Amino acid sequence: MNEIEDVRKREASRQDKIEKAKQDLADAEAELANLPNFEPPREEIEQIGAQIHELEIAASDKRRQVHEMGSMQVQKRGQIDHCMRRIQEIENVNNRRLQALKNSGAHNIFEAFQWVESHRQEFKKDVFGPVLLEVNIQSREHASFVEGHVPFYIWKSFITQDPEDRDLLVRNLKPFEVPVINYTGEKETTRTLAISREMEELGITGKLDQVISAPKIVKEVLTTQFGLDQSFIGTLETNLRADEACRLGIRDLWTPENHFRWQASRYGGHISASVNPVRNSRLFSENIDTREQNELEHRKAEAEDMLARLEEEIKGLRSEQRHVEDKAAELHKQREEIINRGRLERKRRQDMVNRIEQRRRKLESFDKEEDLHSALCRLQNQISKLNEERLKRVIRMKELLMEAADAQVNHAALQLSVVESDINVRNKEREFRSHELLGTRAQQEYDQCKLELAKCRADLEAAKSAAEQVAKITPDLQRSFAEMPDTIEDLCDAIEDCIAQAGAVLCPNPNVLEEYERRCQQITSLEAKYEHENAMLTTCLTEIESTKTTWLSTLRDLVGQINETFSRNFREMAVAGEVSLDEHDMDFDKYGILIKVKFRETGELQVLSAHHQSGGERSVSTILYLVSLQNLTNCPFRVVDEINQGMDPINERKMFQQLVRAASQPNTPQCFLLTPKLLPELDYSECCSILSIMNGPWIEKPSKVWSNGMSWSAVSQSLSQPVS
Numbered sequence: 001m002n003e004i005e006d007v008r009k010r011e012a013s014r015q016d017k018i019e020k021a022k023q024d025l026a027d028a029e030a031e032l033a034n035l036p037n038f039e040p041p042r043e044e045i046e047q048i049g050a051q052i053h054e055l056e057i058a059a060s061d062k063r064r065q066v067h068e069m070g071s072m073q074v075q076k077r078g079q080i081d082h083c084m085r086r087i088q089e090i091e092n093v094n095n096r097r098l099q100a101l102k103n104s105g106a107h108n109i110f111e112a113f114q115w116v117e118s119h120r121q122e123f124k125k126d127v128f129g130p131v132l133l134e135v136n137i138q139s140r141e142h143a144s145f146v147e148g149h150v151p152f153y154i155w156k157s158f159i160t161q162d163p164e165d166r167d168l169l170v171r172n173l174k175p176f177e178v179p180v181i182n183y184t185g186e187k188e189t190t191r192t193l194a195i196s197r198e199m200e201e202l203g204i205t206g207k208l209d210q211v212i213s214a215p216k217i218v219k220e221v222l223t224t225q226f227g228l229d230q231s232f233i234g235t236l237e238t239n240l241r242a243d244e245a246c247r248l249g250i251r252d253l254w255t256p257e258n259h260f261r262w263q264a265s266r267y268g269g270h271i272s273a274s275v276n277p278v279r280n281s282r283l284f285s286e287n288i289d290t291r292e293q294n295e296l297e298h299r300k301a302e303a304e305d306m307l308a309r310l311e312e313e314i315k316g317l318r319s320e321q322r323h324v325e326d327k328a329a330e331l332h333k334q335r336e337e338i339i340n341r342g343r344l345e346r347k348r349r350q351d352m353v354n355r356i357e358q359r360r361r362k363l364e365s366f367d368k369e370e371d372l373h374s375a376l377c378r379l380q381n382q383i384s385k386l387n388e389e390r391l392k393r394v395i396r397m398k399e400l401l402m403e404a405a406d407a408q409v410n411h412a413a414l415q416l417s418v419v420e421s422d423i424n425v426r427n428k429e430r431e432f433r434s435h436e437l438l439g440t441r442a443q444q445e446y447d448q449c450k451l452e453l454a455k456c457r458a459d460l461e462a463a464k465s466a467a468e469q470v471a472k473i474t475p476d477l478q479r480s481f482a483e484m485p486d487t488i489e490d491l492c493d494a495i496e497d498c499i500a501q502a503g504a505v506l507c508p509n510p511n512v513l514e515e516y517e518r519r520c521q522q523i524t525s526l527e528a529k530y531e532h533e534n535a536m537l538t539t540c541l542t543e544i545e546s547t548k549t550t551w552l553s554t555l556r557d558l559v560g561q562i563n564e565t566f567s568r569n570f571r572e573m574a575v576a577g578e579v580s581l582d583e584h585d586m587d588f589d590k591y592g593i594l595i596k597v598k599f600r601e602t603g604e605l606q607v608l609s610a611h612h613q614s615g616g617e618r619s620v621s622t623i624l625y626l627v628s629l630q631n632l633t634n635c636p637f638r639v640v641d642e643i644n645q646g647m648d649p650i651n652e653r654k655m656f657q658q659l660v661r662a663a664s665q666p667n668t669p670q671c672f673l674l675t676p677k678l679l680p681e682l683d684y685s686e687c688c689s690i691l692s693i694m695n696g697p698w699i700e701k702p703s704k705v706w707s708n709g710m711s712w713s714a715v716s717q718s719l720s721q722p723v724s
Contacts, residue, residue, distance in 0.1 A: 055328035062321035083300035108176035129158030142211040143284035145254040203238035565628040
């Protein structure tokens with residue numbers, strides 16, 4: 001009955017909803033009829049679109065200009081990178097040359113160069129240096145000539161043009177040990193020998209001052225100080241006809257193989273010649289073109305200026321582009337607002353139409369709902385079906401209750417059988433635990449017996465080993481053991497009987513047994529000590545032999561190098577000489593050096609001693625041995641005191657030439673020769689300096705030259721000029 005009442009209430013509510021839906025539909029149709037029509041302003045939209053198109057064209061033009069200038073920027077940056085790479089390559093050449101100077105002895109040249117580069121703004125005039133970086137020579141052959149002609153100290157020198165700059169450099173570069181030369185601009189008027197037709201026929205191709213490329217001041221210093229304009233360059237043909245060059249007035253000649261020098265004596269007027277082989281250049285490994293470096297720096301600066309201007313123009317164009325784009329964006333926004341207003345009006349009308357359609361469909365759905373009579377018939381049919389279903393379920397429940405009672409009886413019977421089975425299981429478990437305990441005890445007893453058996457066997461083996469050390473088992477002993485008792489008690493009784501019998505033996509010295517045991521211990525100790533010391537002796541002998549092998553091979557190589565140099569130098573001065581190692585196997589205190597010489601063709605090599613050679617011959621041999629050690633020992637300097645005293649003039653001249661040549665080698669220590677006199681017309685290299693005691697201020701010309709601080713060559717030229 002409640003459901004029927006609910007159906008009647010829903011029917012009344014449905015009628016109310018239908019009336020309300022009809023009213024809403026009529027209101028929406030009236031609102032749609034009163035809604036005005038909207039027409040979008042097409043002319044205004046087209047005008048705004050035209051303005052936007054013009055602004056987009058202008059912005060595109062600005063972007064094109066920015067892109068073109070960006071391409072020019074990329075091009076300029078490429079030029080700058082190219083210039084920087086090339087400048088870096090040139091600077092790397094500078095670094096290689098500085099490294100060559102450092103390897104040749106100018107250890108602080110990098111620090112000196114960096115100091116000068118970082119303080120260039122403090123100089124009043126340009127400072128050049130090191131000279132090696134300022135000079136460029138195209139030909140490696142000419143580089144060898146120039147490097148051999150100019151002393152090494154010049155290549156690491158710095159050249160100034162102002163006295164104050166010179167003083168500043170001298171103060172600050174003194175720790176770096178590099179020379180400083182001040183160029184005053186005063187040129188010495190010397191007569192230069194021109195290349196004649198005869199010289200060209202001889203193979204003369206030019207002079208040293210013509211093959212170098214350097215700043216004007218650097219070139220003038222090299223020319224005036226070292227006579228590059230007086231040194232000629234020849235060919236292989238000139239090398240074969242060098243004697244003819246001297247007759248043409250040439251005093252310095254370089255060929256691919258040799259360096260020829262002719263010098264006129266200040267006393268007799270005769271001319272002496274010297275020939276030295278040409279050494280390969282070590283400093284001019286790379287050539288530096290300073291003009292190219294300056295041009296690259298200028299091109300780099302121009303490109304950087306152009307790049308800066310392009311960046312400013314690009315900034316201006318981008319600002320104009322942003323202004324145009326902002327204006328176009330405002331017009332876009334204005335046009336979008338107009339279009340959106342039209343879309344909003346169209347959307348509003350469409351929403352109204354959709355709302356009317358929705359209310360019409362809602363009204364139709366109300367009309368299609370079920371009425372009151374149909375609902376009552378449907379409910380009565382459902383009640384009849386539910387009553388029939390309830391009857392069937394009651395009958396089924398009765399059958400299930402009867403089946404449950406039978407199942408409960410069966411369950412009780414099974415429960416009793418389960419209890420009986422549990423009791424039987426617990427009884428079996430108790431029996432199993434008791435048997436398991438008995439088995440564990442038996443296993444422990446077995447393990448204990450096994451351990452005792454192993455211990456007894458170990459004791460038996462130890463006793464057997466001790467017995468075998470006392471006396472080895474022989475067939476007689478085996479038979480004796482077989483006759484002995486088998487039990488321990490019987491064995492103990494037999495031992496006591498043997499001790500009693502031994503005590504009954506008469507012995508005059510009761511301590512003899514103790515003495516015997518003590519000496520056995522001493523013998524054992526001495527044997528162990530002997531074996532230990534013998535092993536140590538073997539180890540020491542092995543170490544001595546290994547050390548001797550390494551040391552002796554090195555010593556033999558060193559003596560071989562000394563012998564090679566000594567023999568070569570001795571052949572140039574005397575007949576023959578050799579240096580050998582005096583070996584005495586393992587007696588190292590007797591090792592020594594044997595110097596064997598001979599000064600006559602008919603003689604034999606004899607050990608250098610006061611019994612076989614004169615004092616002059618011993619001096620010659622000694623100085624040649626010291627020269628042979630020149631390249632094998634490192635020391636800051638060497639001093640030789642009056643070694644030429646007691647020599648005949650021939651040996652003294654040869655000795656001096658050997659000493660000068662050895663002391664002039666690269667990377668060799670400074671050598672001082674102290675002597676009260678020297679032979680006239682000795683050959684000096686450019687690395688030699690002569691220091692003499694100046695104790696006569698009344699000697700006018702030398703005193704005047706020395707007062708100016710000039711070189712020895714200037715003193716020699718001054719002395720050689722005729723008196724006016």
